[in-house]
Amino acid sequence: MPRNAAVGAGVAGVALALSGCSQGIENGALPSTPEITNQTGPIITLWNGSWIAALVVGVITWGLILWCVAVYRKRKGDDKLPVQTRVHLPLELMYTLVPLMAVGVLFKFTAEQIDFLTDVSAEPDIEIQVVGKQWSWDFNYLTDDVFDPGVQANLTGEEGVEETLPTLYLPVDETVHFYLDSRDVIHSFWIPAFLYKEDTVPGRTNEWQVTPTKTGTYKGKCAELCGEYHAAMLFNVEVVERDVYEAKMQELRDKGYEGALGLEYSRDQVVDFTYEHGETE
Numbered sequence: 001m002p003r004n005a006a007v008g009a010g011v012a013g014v015a016l017a018l019s020g021c022s023q024g025i026e027n028g029a030l031p032s033t034p035e036i037t038n039q040t041g042p043i044i045t046l047w048n049g050s051w052i053a054a055l056v057v058g059v060i061t062w063g064l065i066l067w068c069v070a071v072y073r074k075r076k077g078d079d080k081l082p083v084q085t086r087v088h089l090p091l092e093l094m095y096t097l098v099p100l101m102a103v104g105v106l107f108k109f110t111a112e113q114i115d116f117l118t119d120v121s122a123e124p125d126i127e128i129q130v131v132g133k134q135w136s137w138d139f140n141y142l143t144d145d146v147f148d149p150g151v152q153a154n155l156t157g158e159e160g161v162e163e164t165l166p167t168l169y170l171p172v173d174e175t176v177h178f179y180l181d182s183r184d185v186i187h188s189f190w191i192p193a194f195l196y197k198e199d200t201v202p203g204r205t206n207e208w209q210v211t212p213t214k215t216g217t218y219k220g221k222c223a224e225l226c227g228e229y230h231a232a233m234l235f236n237v238e239v240v241e242r243d244v245y246e247a248k249m250q251e252l253r254d255k256g257y258e259g260a261l262g263l264e265y266s267r268d269q270v271v272d273f274t275y276e277h278g279e280t281e
Helices: 001-029 040-070 091-115 242-253 266-274
Strands: 128-135 135-141 146-147 167-171 176-182 187-191 197-198 206-210 218-221 232-241
Touching: 040 091, 128 167, 128 187, 128 197, 135 232, 167 242, 176 187, 176 197, 197 206, 197 218
Parallel strands: 128 176, 167 232
Antiparallel strands: 128 135, 135 146, 176 206, 187 197, 187 218, 218 232
């Protein structure tokens, strides 16, 4: 195989690989979602930076492989044994130190983002306790001294079913401090648009702070397999202006949902409570 042909094939292979990567980028490999919370921007920046670094490493690696294939291939009529090199210290130092440096840089930025995401030291505007249960969510609005007992969704596939899901209301541009608990087994409180999730573990309270910065309706779900109806453990998130938020809190007071649903309740007791208050049929 002529040398020029081999090099040409290598270039074509790299071009094909890069075209596939660019297609992936168009499909969301490098997302550019608007900042929905104070955390989504830094998360996307870290994600995109990691992808770009991985692509650069990949291109260099593929290029070196193809270069070696083209340059050191066996030629026609060449029956000599190639030079046997046992040690090449500079090369060995390079492929040891360069990956260590790359991992170190990635670790630095990742550790900084994790510290930022898990920091709960800010003074919150509101505090909300989220209680996972098989198979729904209770929302205790601690600052407003009201609660919303979640009822398991009836996923019939019909239009409008999503409107019957438990809804978590958050005021825009205000810092929310979440206390995450469970009544029974491990669940995972996940709002995909917020790019963050946190487990709810029996006997343990996890905490999370976030500031929603864009009004809208977002979807939430359980991200931990928790039993037969895990897939039905859905909820809505409404990020609203302060006056709308206060109106929703007043609606809960008018229903008699004052105080908080403590962890002493079982799943069945909470369901019975909602029946008594006329929330389900």
